Each structure stands twice: as C-alpha cells, then as structure tokens.
Amino acid sequence: MPELPEVETTRRGVSPYLVGRVVEDLQIRDRRLRWPIDAGLPAVLRNARVTGVSRRGKYLLVEFQHGTLLIHLGMSGSLRVVERGIEPQRHDHVDILVRDGPSLRFNDPRRFGSFHFTDDPGRHPLLAHLGPEPLDAGFNAPDLAARARGRKTSIKTFIMNAGVVAGVGNIYANEALFRAGIHPARAAGRVAPARLEGLVESIREVLRAAIECGGTTLRDFVGGDGRPGYFRQSLAVYERDGDPCRQCGTTIRRRVLAQRATYYCPRCQR
DNA sequence: CGAACGACCTGCAGGC
DNA sequence: TGCCTGCAGGTCGTTC
Numbered sequence: 001m002p003e004l005p006e007v008e009t010t011r012r013g014v015s016p017y018l019v020g021r022v023v024e025d026l027q028i029r030d031r032r033l034r035w036p037i038d039a040g041l042p043a044v045l046r047n048a049r050v051t052g053v054s055r056r057g058k059y060l061l062v063e064f065q066h067g068t069l070l071i072h073l074g075m076s077g078s079l080r081v082v083e084r085g086i087e088p089q090r091h092d093h094v095d096i097l098v099r100d101g102p103s104l105r106f107n108d109p110r111r112f113g114s115f116h117f118t119d120d121p122g123r124h125p126l127l128a129h130l131g132p133e134p135l136d137a138g139f140n141a142p143d144l145a146a147r148a149r150g151r152k153t154s155i156k157t158f159i160m161n162a163g164v165v166a167g168v169g170n171i172y173a174n175e176a177l178f179r180a181g182i183h184p185a186r187a188a189g190r191v192a193p194a195r196l197e198g199l200v201e202s203i204r205e206v207l208r209a210a211i212e213c214g215g216t217t218l219r220d221f222v223g224g225d226g227r228p229g230y231f232r233q234s235l236a237v238y239e240r241d242g243d244p245c246r247q248c249g250t251t252i253r254r255r256v257l258a259q260r261a262t263y264y265c266p267r268c269q270r
Numbered sequence: 271c272g273a274a275c276g277a278c279c280t281g282c283a284g285g286c
Numbered sequence: 287t288g289c290c291t292g293c294a295g296g297t298c299g300t301t302c
Contacts, residue, residue, distance in 0.1 A: 003295060034278070034297085058296075075296055076280075091280085110279045112296060126298095153273065162297075169295060218295065259275070261293080276300080285291085 002073040004058060004134065004167030005210035009229060010079050011055045014104055017081050018050045018062060018096075027095040029088060034074060034114045037094070044117050045069065045096075056121075057130050057166030067119035070126060074112025080105050130166040134203050139165055141197040148196065151188040157258040158188035159203065168203060171216055171238045174263050176202040178237045183269040184262050185255070209234065237263040 002010070023045045031037040038044075045064070052063040060079070062069040071079065082105045088095070094106040094115065106113070118124040132138035147164055148155075158164055160173045168176070177184050179202035182195055191199070210216060215229030218239075236246055241254035245265040255262050 006295075032279095072296085074279095075294070108279095109281065110294090110296095112278070151272080157273090160296095171295060216295080258273090260296095272302105274300105274302085277298085278296105281294090283291105283293085286289090 002058060002077065002215075003169035003172055004055075004207055005172070005213075005231065006215035006229065007055055007058050007060055007073060007167070008211050009215040010073070011053055011060055014079055014081060015053045017098060017101055017104065018053050020050065021101055022047060022049050022099040023064075024097040024099045027097060028093065029095075030093040030111075033093065033108065033111050034072075035116075037115045038117065041115060041117055056127055056133070057162055058169070059127060061121060067117055068121040070114070070116040070118060070121065070124065071106070072114045072126075074108060074110060074114070076110040077106065077108035077113035080107070129163050131162060131164045132166065134165050134167055134207055139200060139203075141193065141200050144200060145193050145196050148188040148191065153188055154185045154257050155182055155188045155191050155199075156184035156262060157260075159199070160258075160260070165203070167207075170260050171218075171235070172203070172206050172210065174238045175206045175236055178263075178265060178269060179206060181269055183266075184264050185257060186270075237265065239263065 026042040026045050028037055028042065048064040048066065050062055051065060054061045054063065058072060060071040062071065081102050083102050091109045092105055092107045096104040116126065121127055148158060151158060156173050156177060159168050160170065176199065180195065180199040182191060182199060210231040213229055213231035213234065214227060216231040217228035218232065237252050240252045241263055243252050245252055245268060248265065248267050250265055250267040252263055253266055
C-alpha cells in the first residue's frame with residue numbers, strides 16, 4: 001500500500017500526537033510481522049519521550065533520546081490515531097499508548113510490516129544501504145547515470161531498487177516513467193543522460209504532487225488522520241490499462257516486469 | 271557483482 | 287452460493 005508519499009502522509013498525520021510526548025506502553029497483540037517484533041520492545045519504549053518523527057524512504061522513524069523505532073508499513077500496513085478505549089479491530093496488531101493523549105494503532109492485514117528499535121539508525125541493516133532520498137539534492141542525474149552504467153535491468157526495476165533511490169514503489173515508478181516519456185522496459189544503462197535528468201525531475205514532481213494530495217488511496221489507505229489520499233485521480237497510467245492515454249489517446253498497456261504490474265503508453269514512452 | 275525468482279500473508283474480485 | 291485462481295502499494299534471501 002504505502003510508498004513514499006503515503007508514508008510521508010502518515011508521518012505528518014501522526015507527528016502531532018507523538019512529538020514531545022511520552023510512550024506509556026506498547027501493546028502488541030500479534031508479533032508475527034515480517035520479522036517477529038522483539039518481545040523486549042515494550043520495555044525499551046516505556047516512559048520514553050518522542051523527540052521527533054522522520055522518514056527514510058518508506059521507513060517511519062520515531063526518534064527517542066536513547067534510539068529510534070523503525071516502522072515499515074509493508075504492503076498493507078497503516079498507522080492511525082485512535083482515542084483510548086476504542087476496541088481493536090481485526091489486524092490491529094500494535095498500539096502505541098501515549099500518555100495523556102490518543103494512541104497510535106498499527107493495522108496490517110498481510111503482516112509484511114515491521115518494528116525495529118536501534119540506537120544507531122544510520123548503521124541499521126535495513127537503512128544502511130538505502131539510496132538517496134528522491135526529494136533531496138543527493139538524488140541527481142549524474143550519480144544516477146553512474147549507477148545505471150552497464151545495467152541491463154529495466155529502468156523501471158532500476159528505480160524501484162531502494163539501493164538506487166529510496167521510496168519509489170510500483171505506482172510512482174510507473175507514473176514517473178510516463179512523465180519522463182521513457183519506456184519502462186528500456187535497459188537502465190541505455191537511457192540517455194539527458195533523459196535521466198528528466199526522470200529525476202519526474203520522480204520528484206510525481207512524489208511531491210502525491211504528497212500534496214495526501215497520497216494515493218487504491219484500496220484502503222488512509223493517513224494518520226483517517227482521511228484517504230486523493231492522488232488516484234491524477235494517475236496517468238497506473239491501473240489504466242485499456243484506457244486511452246491522456247496525452248495521445250493510445251491505449252495504455254499492461255505488462256509484467258520483475259513480477260510487478262507495469263503500465264505505459266506505447267506511443268509516449270520510448 | 272548483477273539478475274531472476276521464490277518467499278512471506280491476507281483479502282478481494284472475477285470466472286465457473 | 288461456493289470454490290478456485292490470480293492479483294495487490296514491498297523487499298529480503300537464495301540461487302545461478
């Protein structure tokens with residue numbers, strides 16, 4: 001469900017309920033996520049004050065003075081603000097109980113999400129090898145070109161590789177390639193430098209626009225405030241196979257690349 | 271090193 | 287109505 005814009009929307013939604021507050025307890029109803037939640041985690045967080053909430057790629061970082069809680073939402077996870085005493089529903093696996101305030105509730109039907117605590121997030125194995133943040137200056141065409149050189153993998157698979165750039169998932173990879181006019185199956189090493197420049201800009205644009213809309217709600221995504229995202233209506237190609245391209249009218253196609261659904265306009269994208 | 275692919279898990283839509 | 291198949295926003299680990 002969540003790519004960078006959805007995680008960022010979640011971050012913005014939950015921040016006001018966490019920053020400066022004290023975690024009273026962590027209630028774990030089901031620890032069987034992608035990796036089992038460490039049984040010692042509640043004790044580590046109890047009575048700790050949140051100093052900030054940030055994001056790295058698709059990871060949410062809840063910062064404390066003694067370390068950082070890394071939360072990943074996987075494919076179907078969400079973190080929402082709920083008043084104390086609201087009965088947990090199906091798949092509500094974790095509650096972060098906050099002193100004198102509403103709780104944060106983690107729901108994840110597919111259980112691909114994760115919770116980790118680390119005192120050195122920069123060196124944590126899940127974060128250490130992430131590529132640059134797409135909205136930061138560290139993400140740029142020259143570096144991207146250097147990494148793409150000689151790579152035979154498709155440009156789409158390439159930009160979905162978190163080690164290349166962090167946080168670009170299936171929806172926004174498709175959308176950015178459409179904006180950049182690049183065929184998703186083109187070998188990464190065969191995209192001209194000038195077009196990589198355009199791709200960097202397209203990725204930035206599409207992510208920024210999606211964040212402004214509060215993310216994309218496909219099935220059930222809602223931000224921390226419980227509101228859906230409205231970027232869906234702006235999607236140019238994602239899940240639009242069979243429909244006319246908004247730019248040229250050609251029928252949008254779907255194919256599979258690296259086991260992921262891929263959508264493109266065969267005329268606008270080369 | 272890169273590339274391909276299976277694995278993890280649940281819910282839902284669509285076909286019969 | 288029920289059963290079966292395929293598909294879904296991610297990404298790690300294994301194998302070649």
